[in-house]
Amino acid sequence: MARSTAGSGEPGAMAEDEADEALVGRVAGGDRRAFGRLMERHMGLAIRVAQKVAGSAADADDIAQEAFLRVWTRAGSFDPARARFTTWLYRIVVNLAIDQRRRPAHAEIDAAGEIAASDPEPLGVLVAREERRAVDTAVAALPARQRAAVVLFHMEGLSGREAAAAMEISEKAFESLLIRGRAAVKAACRAREETVGGARDDR
Numbered sequence: 001m002a003r004s005t006a007g008s009g010e011p012g013a014m015a016e017d018e019a020d021e022a023l024v025g026r027v028a029g030g031d032r033r034a035f036g037r038l039m040e041r042h043m044g045l046a047i048r049v050a051q052k053v054a055g056s057a058a059d060a061d062d063i064a065q066e067a068f069l070r071v072w073t074r075a076g077s078f079d080p081a082r083a084r085f086t087t088w089l090y091r092i093v094v095n096l097a098i099d100q101r102r103r104p105a106h107a108e109i110d111a112a113g114e115i116a117a118s119d120p121e122p123l124g125v126l127v128a129r130e131e132r133r134a135v136d137t138a139v140a141a142l143p144a145r146q147r148a149a150v151v152l153f154h155m156e157g158l159s160g161r162e163a164a165a166a167m168e169i170s171e172k173a174f175e176s177l178l179i180r181g182r183a184a185v186k187a188a189c190r191a192r193e194e195t196v197g198g199a200r201d202d203r
Contacts, residue, residue, distance in 0.1 A: 020085035021078075028075035039068055042086065046093050052151040053097035055140040063100060067092045083165055090152065090166035098144040131189075138188035139181075146181035153178055 020041070026034035046067050051060035070092050078088055139150055145167070152163035164174035 021080035024071070024075050024078050024080070024085055027072060028078070035068075035072055038071065038085070042089055043068065045086070046089060049090065049093045049151065049156060050097050052139075052155055053094055053144070053148050054100045055147075056100070059097075059100050063093065063096045066096055087162055087165050090156075090158070090163075091168060094148045094152070094166060098148060134189050134192050135185060138185040138192075141188065142181050142184055146177050146184065149174055149177040150181040150185065154182075 018037075020038060023031075023034040023038050027038065043064060046064035047060045050063035050067070051057050054060065054063060067089065071089065078085070083091075139147055142150065148167060149163065152158045152166055153160065156163075158166065160171055160174055160178075163178075164171045167174060167177075169177075
């Protein structure tokens with residue numbers, strides 16, 4: 001519940017901890033300050049999810065900006081009785097990111113890989129980095145909706161119910177997507193390990 005601003009000396013003043021849902025109500029009335037507050041709080045989340053679901057660092061900023069443009073233009077349609085603001089924002093970002101993934105792919109600077117550092121790193125760090133890279137590669141190869149399910153549940157930490165609401169599907173349908181996505185990631189990582197292991201044995 002939003003804290004009262006009575007006695008602040010400024011009509012319509014916002015409390016620093018005013019709830020997101022209250023801010024959306026202000027945005028629906030054209031309050032740009034409330035919109036700015038929402039962007040400050042959640043732009044990082046939008047960019048992070050956009051990059052993970054779209055698989056493109058180059059497109060993440062554009063997707064996040066478009067998501068907040070939709071927050072501004074559609075704030076009046078938001079119903080706080082049905083969902084939290086963050087669930088609504090996840091839904092907007094995921095839908096935009098999935099649409100972006102369906103467009104023709106283009107090469108990215110990020111895809112060129114990292115320049116290796118001259119200083120040696122501990123073996124454990126190198127192994128952990130390779131394992132993370134293998135998982136990221138496997139997730140990136142998933143169909144768009146499976147990818148979104150894995151990102152929301154495993155990388156963003158949403159519950160099954162929250163993630164299903166963000167994707168506008170039933171919990172059962174979400175669970176099915178998540179199971180298939182996890183199985184595909186595990187299979188891809190296992191296949192990679194066997195390939196790498198076989199290559200080492202051939203040396």
